[in-house]
Every structure is written in C-alpha cells, then in structure tokens.
Amino acid sequence: MSTNENQPGPNFIRQIINNDLKNNKNDGKVVTRFPPEPNGYLHIGHAKSICLNFGIAAEYNGRCNLRFDDTNPEKESDEYVESIKRDVSWLGFEWSELCHASDYFEQLYDYAVQLIKQGQAYVDSLSAEEIRAYRGTLTEPGKESPDRSRSIEENLDLFQRMRAGEFADGQYVLRAKIDMASPNMNMRDPAIYRIRRVHHQRTGDDWCIYPMYDYTHCISDAMEGITHSLCTLEFEDHRPLYDWVLDEVKTPCHPQQIEFARLQLEYTIVSKRKLNQLVMEKHVNGWDDPRMPTIAGLRRAGFTPKAIRDFCERIGLTKQNSWIEMGVLEYCIREDLNENALRAMAVLQPLRVVIDNYPENQVEQLEVSNHPQKPEMGKRIVPFSKVVLIERDDFAEVPPPKYKRLVEGGEVRLRGSYVIKCNEIVKDADGNIVELRCSYDPDTLGKNPEGRKVKGVIHWVSEQHSHPAELRLYNRLFSVPNPDNEPNFLDVINPDSLEVLTDCRVEASLGTADPDNRYQFERTGYFCLDAIDSAGGKLVFNRTVTLRDSFEKD
C-alpha cells in the first residue's frame, strides 16, 4: 500500500519553505497559486504544478489561489476557464480565492504610470521588427531605441493616449527602461504594454492596451500576498525581471520565484499547439479523448484523481530535466484500481462453448465476490448455463510452450464456476473454429477436482444472460518516446492507439454498470463505462489500462 500521499519525501522546495519558516520569513505564512492561462485544456503536466501548489499550501496550512493569467485575450476564452475550474476541482483541490490577472488591470496601469514617472519606462514607437533588430543577439549587446530618451511628460501623455485608444494596434509599446546591454535578453528593455483592440472575456472592451506576462505576473503575485511563486525552469531567466519590477514599483511584499523542472512523460506531448492540432484535425475525438494527456482525457479513460496525485508525488521535484516512463503512470493507476475496482467478467472476442453434459434449460445463479481480497466489497450473481462464451485467446489448437489455458482434451477452470474439459473442436467449411464441445465436472464448484490439478483459470459469460457491449482498447498515442523530436509529430501517431471491439459480451451484472464505478474485467484490464457514448442503452466501455502481464510471449 502506498504511503506516498501521507509521507511525502523531501524536495528542494519543501527545504526552502522549511528554512523560510524557521527564519519566520513572511510571518510564517505559506501562500501559493496555480496560474494557468485560459488558452487550452489542462494536461498531465499542469497536474504536477497543481498538486505542487495546492499540495504545498495544504501541507503548511497555507492558502493557494487559482489565478487566471488572462492578459492575452486573443487566445483566451471562457470555455477554457470553465474546463480549468472543473479539472482542478476534479483533481481534488479547492482554491482559497479565484483570481484573474484582469482584476488588477487598473492597478497595473497605475504602477506603469509610476514607472514612467520614475523614468523607468518609456513609450517606444519602434515596430516589432525594429525592436527585434535593436535587441542585439545572444553574444552582442542591443542598441538603445531613439525613443528611450523621451521625456517623462511626453511618455505620460503618450501612455495615457494609448489607453484612450488614440493609436493603432502596434503603433506604440510601453517598455521598461533597464539595460540594452544586459547579457540576459529579458532585461533589454522588455515590452510591458502593447496596444491590442481585442475583446476580453472578462473586461470586454474596457481596455485596448494589455500588460505583458513578465510585468503582470509578479505584481499579481504581490497583490495576492503570494509567498512562494512556483514556476517552471524556462522562467529562470525571467527572475531578475520579476524582481526588478517588484523592487521598482515597490509593492508591499516581494514573493520569491522558485523554478522546478516541468514534467516530461514518454510517449506523449503537452504542447498546447500540438494538442489543439490533434483535436482540430480529428486525429483524436476531442479534448477528452482517452488517448489525450489532458485531465479531461485521463478522466474519461477512467483515471482517478488519487492515482494522478500519487503519480505527481512519486515523480519527484527537482531542477533536472528528466523524462518519466509511462510505466510509472500505469503503476499508479493500477495500484488504485487494483485496490478499488469491482471485478467483473467480459469476453472481448467470444468463442462459443457448449457444455454437452449440462442440462438443457438449467441456470445456476453463482455467487461471485466483487474483489478477491476484499470481502467487504460484497458479492454479485453470475448466471451459468449450458452455453458459455470464452475468450478466443483462451483456447489454442496448437498451444505455445507453458500455455495453461484450454486445449483439446485439456481442462480449465471457468472462474467462479466449474472445471470444463474440451472434447471436440467444431469448425466451419473454411476451417475456422466456430465452437467447442465440452463437458463439465459437477464436483468442482468451489473446490478442486480429486486427484488432478487444473492450473488454468479463464473468464467467461453465459451466452443467454450476457449483454453485447463495445469495448475501446486504448494504447499510447505515439509510437516513439519523444514525438516532439520528430520532424512531424503526426507521423509517429500510433496506428493502433485505439482498437474498437464491437462484438464483446459482458456479464449480466454489467447491464446496470455505473459510469462512476471502475471495473476490472478479470484477466483483461481496467475499464469504465463511457457515460457519453453509453447513452441510449448501449454499453460502451473504455479501457483505462491493461493488467500487468508477465506471461512471456515469443
């Protein structure tokens, strides 16, 4: 049993916080935030950040805000806002406050005016291309813009008129006056406001100028009293700017930005652009396609919040760029589902078995436990009759070495039922096996046969009592560990990422399967009812993950 959720290991961020607490920094408070931009669906990489920020806050009796970093209305929408709130809640977290960077637009504007007054920001009329050219390169310093020496009065006037909508989009930009020769590109007079006549999902048309990330994020953190601003490694170079802004506008508090390595999971991509492309070009069936690494996709596939949280704790937290193997995620979901999923039987590719010595119209209501190790999970009734269906794979005319399922003349246990023996193979004109004629040993219900041992146990359903169902077998979406490395990631989409089986039969009890339940279809994997596509009485199950399989095949 996992103790991970209860006894988290040490990591460098917890060490920093412990140290801050020891020195009574921030009056012993811990306040974090999860700051997504509402321009896409949350994915497994965000889950790492969510678990970190909300987890840290909970652990230290602190607070964690959900803050939408909504400073670029061109890409943002309310649909994303809603999906993000849903996903964070589903993962099991409650935000202390729901915030928006757009709530701070007025304050942000005032601080910008202050910077101008301090001679630390100026309105630049250079075009985007010119600014790029003036910025210099990684090894050469940049050149100062001619507008850098504009007077404070003129800057104030121009910035006020930018806000008033007197200029065209892109005509002017407000820049911080820092150092065009800085070896850190972010400090070469970064733009902090641009003119953009775009309708904002929250502020409507109130603004035609929008603040940039670097300027907005640190001030938003300060306004919320964030103590530890956790972000990913690529923002390391931005920290001097983060600190510069807060120092210069003189916010009442100064949060500490700490960077950690983002999650990289083998066989998946998390680029919003590419995820969007998969959806738009219909390589998958929507943002919640079970093959997607989105929270919505994982949810629809049958993943549990607990398993995802456990995963995020297990993978650790460092500043090292690293790749997590799929096996870790699979282990986490199997661990949870093994413990909590109800057992049931489903036959994916049915093979008819007629039990010749079983009475024609007899039906036995067998009682089978819902979990072999947890009697408290109860029992269910599984009807048994003369004709049952077994998995085609569980019979072999020419068995491979070590095969312990059904063979001609051999015996096998029908799980929770009797031992049967295969007496005859019935084939059609083309030589395909159409059914097996078997006999059962009436003295093997709930006990082992006398004088011989039957090693194999296979699953089955009663033909007349089972329900037809569609099973969707999902596999990894990509066939290489790092699709981002490919010239075109679409070329490495796994052609077998989805296998739809339409002739499956599931046991009687699954006729009333609950979409909130998780099931282990014994010997085949963990499944859940697809609530959306099962509407109208059809039974559609999604495979969350296979069972571990240590049977070595050649």
Add this chain to the structure above:
RNA sequence: UGGGUCGUCGCCAAGCGGUAAGGCACGGGGUUUUGAUCUCCGCAUACCAAGGUUCGAAUCCUUGCGACCCAGCCA
C-alpha cells in the same frame, strides 16, 4: 560562442564531509479459482571526467566534458 540552469543504477530520486535511501522497470523463488494481486530475494566498491584539499569526498576547491533554456508587441 554571452547569460542562466543541470549532471547519483535502464527511468525517477534521497544524500548537504563520516564511508551510496526509496520507488518504477528488470531477473528469480513462494502463495493464488485473475499468467492479476500479495510476498520473499537480487539489482551503483560507486556518484559526468581528471586533478586537488582532508584521517575521511557523491558532498569542499580547480579545470575540463556533456545536456537543457533565452534574441514574442506569447505565457
């Protein structure tokens, strides 16, 4: 080649000068009416490399080497 960051087992990851935790994966044994679960055992004389300091170095110093990030009016 300017700046920033990082190198401990196949993959993660502890370690913070006192003689290499743990997890996943993998290999093997046992239990089992799921080839599942459970359980037991094995799995780095060695920490990117080379020097140095020290009674003692993965931990300190020096010099190399390798990887990642940065030149959006994106976040």
